[in-house]
Amino acid sequence: MSPPASTPVRDRLRIAIQKSGRLAEPARALLASCGLSWRESRDRLFCYGESLPVDLLLVRDDDIPGLIADGVCDLGVVGRNVLLEQGGGRVGNGAAPAFREWRALGFGGCRLALAVPDAWDWQGPEQLTGKRIATSYPALLSQWLAGQGIAAEVVLLSGSVEIAPRLGQAEAICDLVSSGATLTANQLKPVMTLLESEAVLAGPVETLDAARGELAELLLRRLDGALRIRHSKLLLFQASRRVLPDLLPLLPDAEAPTVMQLDGADDLALQALCHGAVTWQRLEDLKRAGARGLMVLPVEGMLA
Ligand SMILES: Nc1ncnc2c1ncn2[C@@H]1O[C@H](COP(=O)(O)OP(=O)(O)OP(=O)(O)O)[C@@H](O)[C@H]1O
Numbered sequence: 001m002s003p004p005a006s007t008p009v010r011d012r013l014r015i016a017i018q019k020s021g022r023l024a025e026p027a028r029a030l031l032a033s034c035g036l037s038w039r040e041s042r043d044r045l046f047c048y049g050e051s052l053p054v055d056l057l058l059v060r061d062d063d064i065p066g067l068i069a070d071g072v073c074d075l076g077v078v079g080r081n082v083l084l085e086q087g088g089g090r091v092g093n094g095a096a097p098a099f100r101e102w103r104a105l106g107f108g109g110c111r112l113a114l115a116v117p118d119a120w121d122w123q124g125p126e127q128l129t130g131k132r133i134a135t136s137y138p139a140l141l142s143q144w145l146a147g148q149g150i151a152a153e154v155v156l157l158s159g160s161v162e163i164a165p166r167l168g169q170a171e172a173i174c175d176l177v178s179s180g181a182t183l184t185a186n187q188l189k190p191v192m193t194l195l196e197s198e199a200v201l202a203g204p205v206e207t208l209d210a211a212r213g214e215l216a217e218l219l220l221r222r223l224d225g226a227l228r229i230r231h232s233k234l235l236l237f238q239a240s241r242r243v244l245p246d247l248l249p250l251l252p253d254a255e256a257p258t259v260m261q262l263d264g265a266d267d268l269a270l271q272a273l274c275h276g277a278v279t280w281q282r283l284e285d286l287k288r289a290g291a292r293g294l295m296v297l298p299v300e301g302m303l304a
Pocket residue numbers: 018019020021022023059060061062078079080081082108109110176177178179197198199
């Protein structure tokens with residue numbers, strides 16, 4: 001996308017993140033783990049990138065897709081729910097897609113679900129025909145209803161959607177669910193999942209210009225490394241060669257372990273990068289299978 005004539009060309013990359021809210025801190029922490037650091041402006045709405053020419057813009061999450069579409073920022077961290085809702089809304093209005101998901105980031109997990117009063121005997125989506133459904137996600141709900149071939153009325157609310165059935169504004173709702181506590185507190189039950197969501201790195205559909213494109217590539221490489229090792233641990237231990245066939249099946253999530261021979265012909269030192277949880281239970285299983293001197297180390301960084 002070429003910037004409007006009045007927009008000066010930028011050679012610094014600009015990333016929008018939520019100013020405050022669920023995604024604010026994890027987004028910042030993830031970018032910091034990619035080696036980015038910033039100096040904050042006094043109004044705390046803009047952070048100037050110090051370690052790399054990558055600046056942060058602190059905004060409401062709902063504004064992030066539009067800022068990317070307008071070229072005001074290059075990338076953004078936002079819920080998939082918001083990105084797809086706004087994308088659906090734009091396409092519904094005849095606009096071309098301007099932003100897309102570049103990476104799933106593994107935090108901010110929730111789902112967009114359809115919920116009905118506990119008392120309903122839920123038989124299936126056709127029960128929604130002619131009903132009013134309250135939601136803050138009209139585009140995603142309308143798409144889903146159209147896909148199911150159901151004619152229902154979409155009632156738009158910007159928040160506190162779960163209370164709508166009790167207020168008589170709607171018979172059902174479609175909203176984000178995480179623990180399910182808000183639904184339960186409002187005597188509602190989830191019956192369909194429309195979307196599994198998490199925080200994503202969003203970027204433009206079109207490629208960025210050379211300078212910012214290179215910065216974005218660098219950031220993506222670091223991000224992929226950071227995401228890959230997020231739950232990884234380095235496992236060090238020793239074992240006899242003959243128990244290796246018993247140990248390896250206990251490490252299904254490990255990259256091919258490094259095996260070093262120790263002085264005694266039968267003695268090995270092993271080093272395995274495990275991408276799944278290394279629990280106490282797992283360590284005890286490995287010990288039982290013949291591993292000795294087990295040690296679990298955190299992984300600070302990785303570049304493939
Ligand atoms: N209950 C939840 N559990 C986990 N993640 C959630 C939950 N609710 C929302 N999210 C995710 O976090 C994102 C941000 O939620 P938050 O409540 O902070 O947004 P907001 O109130 O719209 O903030 P803003 O003030 O920036 O507009 C949501 O779009 C969604 O992707």
